[in-house]
Amino acid sequence: MSLPYTGGCQCGQIRYEILAQPLTLYLCHCKECQKQSSSAFGMSLTVLRDAVVIVQGKPKAWTRKNDRGREVNNLFCGDCGTRLFHERTYKPNTINVKAGTLDDTSWLHPVGNI
Template structure:
């Protein structure tokens, strides 16, 4: 398992034009890659990068606009983005105020990240290789991501295991 050396808190990031900035003041809950077709479309890439955080420890400055869509699961999802340059900053789900996913590509320094797992791999692009021993789920993890959260804490050296 790869180890991760997180930079000192707060983690910072923002959009391309600088109109929206954020700070994360606590260790993120986990970092994972989502291979669903919706993330592929939204990012114009092979997957979405999600840095799950407790929203109580995320401070955003600047005005964001919000899009709403219903996921395949039926969950209503909100995507918050900079109305000036269009960069998606975060996404969240209706009825789940304790969960916020920062789009990790918006971090000022994303060089330290390594995913704790992969979700919705049934729609992953054929050229994306998932290494042996990496946590991988064809759809959403049945445990709500608990195994990925535990792996993330181990990768950060916060838990033995």
């Protein structure tokens, strides 16, 4: 796959581009990821924050605390509800892209499960 990687929400109101190679992809099985994905796990594609550009629309956000009490900003489409990103306030240089929102997911290979 060549850069940029593109993605967006289910209804198409929000579109984004990833301008640099991701740092890692993992599957998280914590209760919060299970709830947000309605599945056994959530996929998180960690990318440098400056490499993610929203090119259309504006996500809505809400903040929650994770299991360790750290704040996480959750960005999603206000129209269709698709979760797009998690911004961990304790790691401001990176953002977790919800990998299933990429236009092409064929190249994704998780490094592990947590």
